[in-house]
Amino acid sequence: MSDKVVKRPFVNNNCIGCGACIQVAPNYFDYNKEYLSEAKKCETYNEQDVNNAISVCPVDAISWI
Numbered sequence: 001m002s003d004k005v006v007k008r009p010f011v012n013n014n015c016i017g018c019g020a021c022i023q024v025a026p027n028y029f030d031y032n033k034e035y036l037s038e039a040k041k042c043e044t045y046n047e048q049d050v051n052n053a054i055s056v057c058p059v060d061a062i063s064w065i
Ligand code: SF4
Pocket: 011, 014, 015, 016, 017, 018, 019, 020, 021, 022, 036, 037, 053, 056, 057, 058, 059, 060, 061, 062
């Protein structure tokens, strides 16, 4: 289907586990075993929700890939 979002969010090593992205976009981010954020594997991502998570991250750890 052509309306599928092919890019996905990625959390890099800068993450300090503050939880802000998980609060604003719980569908797409969750804590991993190290209590740091990890992007969930989803079929599609709501661009605005992920962009909100990107904008609240204090260490710029989230990006689209
Ligand atoms: S907002 Fe940034 S630093 Fe905070 S948990 Fe999410 S990725 Fe990590």
